[in-house]
Amino acid sequence: xxxxxxxxxxxxxTLPSLLVPPSGLLWWLLLGLVVMRRRPRLGVAITVxxxxxxxxxxxxxxxxxxxxxxxxxxxxAPDAGEPGAIIILGADGERxxxxxxxxxxxxxxxxxLSGAAIIVxxxxxxxxxxxxxxxxxxxxxxxxxxxxxxxxxxxxVMWRETRADNTCENARYSAAVLRQAGITSALVxxxxxxxxxxxxxxxxxxxPIVPAPLHAxxxxxxxxxxxxxxxxxxxxxxxxxxxxxxLLAYRMGACAATPLPSPPAPPP
Numbered sequence: 001x002x003x004x005x006x007x008x009x010x011x012x013x014t015l016p017s018l019l020v021p022p023s024g025l026l027w028w029l030l031l032g033l034v035v036m037r038r039r040p041r042l043g044v045a046i047t048v049x050x051x052x053x054x055x056x057x058x059x060x061x062x063x064x065x066x067x068x069x070x071x072x073x074x075x076x077a078p079d080a081g082e083p084g085a086i087i088i089l090g091a092d093g094e095r096x097x098x099x100x101x102x103x104x105x106x107x108x109x110x111x112x113l114s115g116a117a118i119i120v121x122x123x124x125x126x127x128x129x130x131x132x133x134x135x136x137x138x139x140x141x142x143x144x145x146x147x148x149x150x151x152x153x154x155x156x157v158m159w160r161e162t163r164a165d166n167t168c169e170n171a172r173y174s175a176a177v178l179r180q181a182g183i184t185s186a187l188v189x190x191x192x193x194x195x196x197x198x199x200x201x202x203x204x205x206x207x208p209i210v211p212a213p214l215h216a217x218x219x220x221x222x223x224x225x226x227x228x229x230x231x232x233x234x235x236x237x238x239x240x241x242x243x244x245x246x247l248l249a250y251r252m253g254a255c256a257a258t259p260l261p262s263p264p265a266p267p268p
Contacts, residue, residue, distance in 0.1 A: 029050040
């Protein structure tokens with residue numbers, strides 16, 4: 001069971017980092033160099049195209065445009081009425097070598113917590129944080145985030161959903177927890193570029209939400225530096241392409257609709 005869990009965790013976390021551009025383009029670059037020996041023109045074409053795309057995805061201009069395209073693709077959420085809770089979607093967690101703090105929330109999770117803290121103080125609604133394990137034997141992302149939400153922001157967390165391994169499961173399991181608590185809609189906090197997949201996931205779960213996107217990022221050319229490579233642009237391009245691939249997979253059926261619970265039978 002442990003080996004299977006580790007394989008699933010590798011497939012969902014590490015493998016996309018190797019295959020999704022910009023990193024995935026390195027394989028095409030390698031392929032071009034191999035093909036060049038037998039078919040020079042084709043090999044050169046693949047190599048040049050890979051280098052050009054690698055350069056483009058490393059620029060703030062292209063990274064910003066890709067992130068902005070996700071925000072523009074956000075589907076309208078159906079009217080959810082007045083939300084009865086706030087759902088914070090977990091993102092990343094990191095294992096550490098520290099013997100005391102063996103794992104902690106990652107940068108994306110921290111950004112969602114800081115943005116959610118402002119919303120929670122304003123709305124004064126109960127909070128649910130969702131997110132599964134960082135790795136075998138490690139705490140769930142929801143637990144890491146909830147502990148920090150209490151310690152750093154002095155805000156309580158009513159529910160911790162610790163089983164979900166992806167956005168679809170975030171929505172499905174969170175909806176089940178809140179329905180059991182008698183809550184029929186919620187405000188959902190996540191990054192703006194992640195919100196399209198979140199909305200689709202909650203629609204499939206049959207649970208109405210009010211989107212609360214964070215860190216909206218529309219980009220325009222401000223200087224020549226926007227056309228030069230930058231490490232932050234690689235990160236934006238990766239997240240954007242990862243989300244587009246995930247969104248396409250969900251629309252093709254990777255996130256199946258969850259049957260709604262049957263209403264209780266009327267008393268005899």
